[in-house]
Amino acid sequence: MKIDVVLPCLDEETALPWVLERMPDGYRPIVVDNGSTDGSARVAAELGALVVSEPRRGFGAACHAGLLASSGEVVCFMDADASLDPGQLPRVTEPVVSGRADLMLGRRVPVPGAAWPLHxxxxxxxxxxxxxxxxxxxxxxxxxxxxxxxxxxxxxxxxDRRFGYPLEMVLRAADQGWRIAETGVDYLPRAGRSKVTGTVRGTLRAIGDMRKVMSEPGGAR
Structure with a gap:
């Protein structure tokens, strides 16, 4: 079964080599460059990833661009900042491939040294x-x-094309009766500072986007 991995990317030149080199066999990385000003797109292409450009800023915009560019029967999403190990993707995909789940989420389990701020x-x-x-x-x-x-x-x-995209996915999947489950995955010290959880402002912005999704009928903006 062909599996694609969508990696929304904004200035992750430093992290991408580690991420892409640990991609399991049979998993095709799709790096969606969401307006990077460093060499992210070049590095991703040199390491064999399919690179998609999405000039419209927004986490959801990048995710959706990657989804549209994918062709695998199963599609995965994960951050490109080295906070998650692609080698653990099979933990998340196996229940979907085997038909035991319709949407599988990786529950972050911080390892020593990982920074997951209280806010x-x-x-x-x-x-x-x-x-x-x-x-x-x-x-x-x-x-x-x-x-x-x-x-x-x-x-x-x-x-949604902002930070509400992951939540809208869960809401709409639940409304459609999907079987949703989660499994633990390691949460690692990321490369660089998070654009979202690294600051209180970023976290509040993400929560605001998600609250809008939660409050509207059908979970849509």
Whole structure:
């Protein structure tokens, strides 16, 4: 089964070599350059990734551009900042490939030295509680590593193009009766500073986007 891995990317030149070199056999990386000012696109291309340019800034915009560029039966999403190990992708894809789950999320388990600030963890827990109340789906993390079938995801018609994209995916999947589950994946010390969790402002911006998605009918913007 062909599996594509969408990697939204904004100035991750330093992290990309480690990420791409650890991609498992049979997993094709699609690096979506979301306006990088460093050599991210060049590095990704030199290391054999399919590089897609998405000039419209936004995490959801980058994810969706990668989804449209993919052709695998199963599509994965993960951060390109080396905070997640691509070698653990099979933990997330196997339940989807075997038909035991429709959407699989990687629940981040921090390893020693990993930086997951308190404000980010509290925001994640808040959204988890809201999600459980809305859908009955109990998740401990709105994880950045995830996998599902490409055709099914396209049929959800996700509309958010900002930080609400991952949450909208879970909401719409739950509304459609998808089997949603999670498994633990290592959360590593990332390369550089996070554009989201690295600052309180970034975390609040992401939470604001997700709250908008949560408050609207159908989870759409």
């Amino acid at each position: 980010a963890r509290l925001g994640n827990a808040f959204l988890g509680r809201r999600l459980a109340g809305r859908t009955g789906t109990r998740l401990r993390d709105i994880g950045p590593m995830r996998a599902c079938r490409r055709a099914d995801l396209l049929a959800l018609n996700l509309a």
